[in-house]
Amino acid sequence: MTLDALLSALGPQVVQPGDAANRAYLTDWTTREPVVPLAVLRPGSVQEVARALEICSARGVPVVTQGGRTGLVGGAAPLAEGVVISLDRMAAEPEIDAAARTARVEAGVTLAQLQEAAAAKGMMFPVDIGSRGSCQIGGMISTNAGGMRAFREGVMRHNVLGLEAVLPDGRVMSAMNGFLKNNTGYDLKQLFIGAEGTLGVVTGAVLRLRPAPSARVTALLRTPDLKHALAVLEALETHLAGLSICEVMWPDYYSFASGFRGFDPLPCNSRDDGLTLLIEIEGAEEAPLRKGLQEVLEQLFEKELITDGAIAQSLRQIEEFWALREANEGLPQAFASMASFDVSLLAEGSDDLIMHLTATLRQVFPRLHCLWFGHLGDMNLHLGVVDAGGGRIAPEDVARIKEIVLSGVLEAGGSIAAEHGIGMAKASYMPQILSAEEIALSQTLRAVLDPKGIMNPGRLF
Ligand SMILES: Cc1cc2nc3c(=O)[nH]c(=O)nc-3n(C[C@H](O)[C@H](O)[C@H](O)COP(=O)(O)OP(=O)(O)OC[C@H]3O[C@@H](n4cnc5c(N)ncnc54)[C@H](O)[C@@H]3O)c2cc1C
Structure with a gap:
């Protein structure tokens, strides 16, 4: 046995x-x-x-x-x-090498554990995601996690220098290099990044660190719509070298978040109040950062690109602003069921697409709310479709909602699997996402590494 x-x-x-x-x-x-x-x-x-x-x-x-x-x-x-x-027992204290700007970690180390170890040496790991307290480096590598800083620092793929994995037959592939430049033929570690546990078990990694900024300034901004939000992003990137976060919340999401958290620093009274941005800039000293941000915000007000804003004045306020954006962790608690989506959209036309999808869903299911939020910096947006009364959405309605959203996003040239991956949930959509040649080559690779098909069968494809 x-x-x-x-x-x-x-x-x-x-x-x-x-x-x-x-x-x-x-x-x-x-x-x-x-x-x-x-x-x-x-x-x-x-x-x-x-x-x-x-x-x-x-x-x-x-x-x-x-x-x-x-x-x-x-x-x-x-x-x-x-x-x-x-992998939860493989979580030894990360080895931080500040001079080499690297961290050697076991796969079971949580992101929060790595962040703490790096901060103790004046360093930071640039990929940050909301599930930081529980998600592990091995899981982040296997899903190629993205998160808030991706528009500036890239996703996991860009921040893994070396990797160790156990192949399905038990052989260990160790490529624990710590170099950014190491051109030695096929970059085998990349095979395991985003492979969702189908090619082997990731057991360790060498990750890229950056010096931690010593100051940051956080703000909430209100902007009329997505076109204005994108213009605000462009202005902030042009005028502020240290822009590190630019997250977005549509009114229905913001109302949920402020209700769920019990505070509302930038009151949003109706769906017409516009989008809320959470932005952060970082650098060496706070005073010049604050001054620079205030100057840019004045120009944005004058150009009517933003209509309201609040700059955090204390650590507590910074935490509150972040808690609003990260209130999505409370969605499963707040709603009996939810159809959720993780899409990347082309900036061009995205405002119309979001309005069209929201209007179509409301027409078909008047009780539903569309909670749009996500990473404006790279246009990776999340949508939670929920029953406004907190009830369960019938499975046949979930199927219809999925069809409306996914076909709309694909027709507009977007991605329906932006940062969370495929898993079981989207395996059946693979023929719509990849070409027949891409699927065939992926299946060949999988069969070479895992001829018996034991690793995560039924997931990915
Ligand atoms: C509140 C919340 C916020 C989130 N925010 C973001 C976000 O901003 N950006 C983002 O990208 N994701 C986000 N996620 C999704 C999720 O946290 C990420 O996908 C994360 O990378 C998963 O890591 P995990 O350790 O929990 O992996 P798991 O959920 O345990 O596993 C995920 C997949 O990886 C495989 N796997 C796990 N560990 C290994 C290993 N060591 N070797 C091989 N395969 C392995 C599993 O088989 C599975 O297929 C969020 C999730 C929540 C709940």
Whole structure:
């Protein structure tokens, strides 16, 4: 029996039968129904991951790798006939090398843990996402996470210098280089970035760090519509070298966020009040940053690109402004069900597209609210479609909503899988997303690395 083989090779500290495992391992952020796998494995070393994969591969047992289970496409949900490999015990203190500007991390380190370790040495890791307290570096690599700073610092792909992964048959591929420039043929680490656990288990990485800025200024701005918001972004980027954050919230989202958090620093009274931007600039000293921002904002007011604004005056206010943007973490609590989307749009025409999709959805389902928010800097927007009364949306209505939004975005030349990936949720859309040649080549690669098809079967494609 597979369970016995795993237990005798790795011991009870690593292997728990599925029905005895902590329930946290039985779901991920998006799957509410728990699935009990054969076993939950919590290896503490690369060798233990390798031994586990060797056994699963020899027996053709499916493997689902879990990081922090914050993924939003169901990629880390267990399979009843498979095992879960959780990396949460591989979370040793990150090794920060400030001179080399690198961090060596085990895959189970959370983003918050890395941020803290880097900050202690005056450094920062440039990819920041809302699930920072739980998501792990291995999960972020496997989903090629993006987040708030991507328009300036890139996504995970641009910030991973070296990587270690265990292949499905148990071989270890170690390419833990710390160089930005290292042209030695195929860049194999890139295969595992964004692979969503289909090509192996990421066990470690060397990440790129930057010196941490010593000052930042945060503001909320109100702007009439998306066209104006994009003009504000352009002006801020042109006039302020340190623009590091530019997030956007549509009125329905802002109303939800201020209600959910219980504070409203920039009151928004109706849907016509316009969009709210959260911006941040950073640099060496606060006073010049503040002065520069105030000057630019005055010009933006004069040009009627913004109609209201508030610059945070205290750490508490900074936290409040951020809490509004990150109120999306409360959406599953606030609404019984939600159809959620993660799209990248071309700036040109996006205002009309969003208005059209929102109007179409409201026409078909008058009870629904469309909560649009996201990363204006790179036009990666999120949409949560919810029942305004807090009720459950019927599955056939969810299907109709998906059809309206996804076909609208694809027709407009956008991406329907911007930063959260494919997982289970979007696997059936792959033929609409990739060409037949891209799918065939991806399947060939997957079959070469995982001939028995044990890694995250049914996910991605
Ligand atoms: C409140 C909230 C805010 C979010 N904000 C953002 C955001 O701004 N930007 C963004 O990009 N995402 C965001 N996300 C989505 C999610 O946090 C990211 O996709 C994150 O990178 C997932 O990391 P994780 O460790 O939780 O991975 P998991 O959810 O555990 O796994 C995700 C996928 O990666 C695979 N995987 C996990 N670890 C490994 C490993 N070590 N080796 C191989 N495969 C592995 C899993 O099998 C699965 O397919 C957000 C989610 C929430 C809940």
